[in-house]
Amino acid sequence: MRARSRLTQSNLAGWSFALPGLALVAVFIILPFFVGIGLSLTNQRLISPNPAQFVGLENYRNLMGLSVLTIEPERDAAGAIVRDDAGAIEYPRVRTFTRNNPDYPHLQGMREWISWQSRENRVVLLASDVVFMKALVNTIIFVAVIVPVQGGLALVLALLINQRLPAITLFRAIYFMPVVISVVVVSILWRLIYDGDNGLLNNLLGLISFGLIPPIDWLGNPDTALGAIIGVSVWHSVGFHMVIWLAGLQTIPPSLYEAAAIEGASKWQTFRYVTWPGLRNTAVLVLIVITMQAFELFAKVDLMTKGGPLDSTQTIVFQAVERGFRTQDIATGSAISVIGFVLVLSISLTQRYLTRSRHE
């Protein structure tokens, strides 16, 4: 058997061809992954003369620490509830519990995140790191909105594009165009569009509502900022997912559509019985890809809002970079990354489990 060359048979040759790629993967992905886990268990600063110390899970406790505090109203000497001039119940201030209160050592240093009224008591959800909690919640909201909206819109576009009409390639190019534009350009562009005074969006809304809709500072208002970023993200990536859906659509044999037409299926029935089942694998792919991309939201936030206003656009990755590099707390930054990793991994595994094929 001398027919095969020694090169293809040699183990050494195979490994040496794989080596450059493996080395890059090792240096830039595998190594940082483990270094990150390691750093998250220390108190390492980015640049520091002091050697790092092992601190166990303290960084995680500092990030994830949550507590519920029920505060009873202030009462006067007679035991009646004290009310202010407007009739609202008065409570002791939260900081009296969280600052050097020997009765509540576990609340030391925590801050108020959310509070609500429960009969005459006030219930306060305290977090060790309120900004991180906001980032976590914002990221989850972002993912929860963008997965169905972007995936669904991309499918609608793909269905529209997947027709034989004149100039259809033009539309395909237009829808795909944002994908190839740099995120920096996109962010700057949309900052101008969202501008509170003279932005395109405000002008447009004013025009179509005959001035009824007042100008909104889309990125400067805590109520609209996250929505504005979701809008840009959908616009930016929808073309990419449209192309994936389109590829899926084109794997469905035309004869299945013809058979459905002969059997009398309406447009909706054709979609329900032919198109959607045929897109099953594509749907799983699109779902997982959008979810993972959504968790990585960073550049648009960094370029458009820097996490503001009032932390309304903080995200996990933005916080990881902010803490790790801008405030030089690389240990906390690493811990945030690890939390993000666990979150994405568990959601992806859940999605894989829920969308598994039941027929094999």
Next chain:
Amino acid sequence: MATIQLKNLCKSFGDVEVIRNVDIEIGDGEFVVFVGPSGCGKSTLLRMIAGLEDITSGTMEIDGAVVNELPPRQRGVAMVFQNYAIFPHMTVRENIGFGLTIAGTPKKEKTRKVQEAAKILQMEHLLERRPSQLSGGQRQRVAIGRAIVRDPAVFLFDEPLSNLDAALRLDMRMELTKLHKQLGATMVYVTHDQVEAMTLADKVVVLRDGTVQQIGAPMELFRKPANLFVAGFIGSPPMNFLDVEISPVDAHTVTVRNEMLLPLKLPNPFGGEHIAAHGKLGVRPQYLRLSKDIAGSFLSGEITIVERLGSETLIDVTIADGSNVIAVIDESEQVAPGETVGLSFEIDRAVLFPAE
């Protein structure tokens, strides 16, 4: 039950005319086969009946009503595709019942009808399977099941057997014949295989380049092909053609001859005064007889190839002008390559065509 009329039907894709002035009448309960070489437009014609292709000009009637503009679902037709076109994500039961699901048929009735169809096709035991677990023949049965469950007036088959192996094709062919008898529905069947056309059809339509060459019963096409194309296309091995000179004898008779062929008197196939000087004389290999009397035979030549098929033997005879004639002879005949033999035939079995 339904009749189908195609009147002066035309179809173009852009500048390319694929169907030209086709007139076909399909009777109620008839099994009609469209046959022709690939690219002759037979599938397009079938898809036009189904409503999958629009009609450029002419009219199409089903049961006397013009259906040119009707979408497929309103034509009351069912179709079986070459690649089966069954839904991969549905079980056999769901596939067969698809048309009923679409129509919103009550569950009980659907179950009964699917069961009935499965029984006809002998696949009751496969109902819970998925297409990926079925063989080619079983998949085609599912496709047929999906067609029969709706009880349509017209069945359309687009080369349904061409993806099956030879043995299975024979089985399915017989089952289709049985099915036709059982259901009594009008069936239109497209194939490029002239054996399928001959065996299945009540009526064969031979197509070439989008035009109808001949319509007739299978044996009519075999015995009296209307032109050289039909003569060459129908029958296996193909018909032998001899270039001949034609001279008139009287209004009803002509004489044909060439250097290798004894002069023969034939009825005048052209009718009237118009008689071509040159023509082709067609004789089916099956109608040629071996003859020991070489001088008295119509033709003679040397055997170059002997192919024994078992029940019959094919011989390839090179005649004096160098052309070849194929004859199908009985397996008991003792012949060998190199032997000189005479060939004769009954004159009324021969067909005379004007030279093209």
